[in-house]
Amino acid sequence: QLQLQESGPGLVKPSETLSLICTVSGGSISSGSFYWSWIRQPPGMGLEWIGSIFYSGSTYYNPSLQSRVTISVDTSKNQFSLKLSSVTAADTAVYYCARRVFSGWIDYWGQGTLGTVSS
Amino acid sequence: DIVMTQSPDSLAVSLGERATINCKSSQSVLHSSNNKNHLAWYQQKPGQPPKLLIYWASTRESGVPDRFSGSGSGTDFTLTISSLQAEDVAVYYCQQYYTPPRITFGQGTRLEIK
Numbered sequence: 208q209l210q211l212q213e214s215g216p217g218l219v220k221p222s223e224t225l226s227l228i229c230t231v232s233g234g235s236i237s238s239g240s241f242y243w244s245w246i247r248q249p250p251g252m253g254l255e256w257i258g259s260i261f262y263s264g265s266t267y268y269n270p271s272l273q274s275r276v277t278i279s280v281d282t283s284k285n286q287f288s289l290k291l292s293s294v295t296a297a298d299t300a301v302y303y304c305a306r307r308v309f310s311g312w313i314d315y316w317g318q319g320t321l322g323t324v325s326s
Numbered sequence: 327d328i329v330m331t332q333s334p335d336s337l338a339v340s341l342g343e344r345a346t347i348n349c350k351s352s353q354s355v356l357h358s359s360n361n362k363n364h365l366a367w368y369q370q371k372p373g374q375p376p377k378l379l380i381y382w383a384s385t386r387e388s389g390v391p392d393r394f395s396g397s398g399s400g401t402d403f404t405l406t407i408s409s410l411q412a413e414d415v416a417v418y419y420c421q422q423y424y425t426p427p428r429i430t431f432g433q434g435t436r437l438e439i440k
Binding site for chain 2: 242244253254255256259267269270303305307309310311312313314316317318319
């Protein structure tokens with residue numbers, strides 16, 4: 208059974224960089240059939256796609272966040288990561304890592320980690 | 327970006343009754359390459375990540391009870407729960423994947439017991 212687990216600091220100061228890692232177990236991140244994705248959900252609000260990466264390293268970002276987002280993959284560790292720079296309080300959210308099938312829907316999600324931006 | 331709009335924002339239905347949630351896309355998500363609607367539905371319970379219910383607008387994910395069904399085509403879609411159970415209380419989201427890898431979600435519909 209595939210499992211995804213987010214990890215990283217829960218509290219980040221304004222203007223700094225939020226850094227998260229997703230560790231994948233029960234399957235290989237190098238499978239060519241999936242995009243590995245980050246999605247966030249502000250408290251009490253809806254879901255926003257942040258971006259996705261293919262195992263080869265090709266990345267795709269939400270245009271609204273593109274200037275601040277970097278997603279990378281480490282196939283040797285079966286991990287992918289998110290960096291969101293110049294954060295503000297509006298970036299406070301639960302951050303999910305997820306597996307997206309090539310066709311487009313998301314079939315596996317991590318449990319999510321709360322990223323809080325506060326001084 | 328394709329904008330997904332759900333209605334209603336919240337819904338209260340009696341146990342055993344039918345619940346209907348609507349989702350409208352700002353442009354058609356019916357892809358001519360495969361004649362399929364690129365739309366999925368998810369269920370999210372408090373404190374949990376979303377769970378995939380339906381993809382290709384009407385294909386039920388393995389293990390999802392058959393009281394859940396999806397319908398519609400083009401720009402208008404519906405998620406129907408034929409006989410509401412207590413465990414179905416949740417927020418439901420539609421999601422388009424017509425423009426992969428970019429995806430967008432509806433704002434969510436909160437379903438409660440009347």
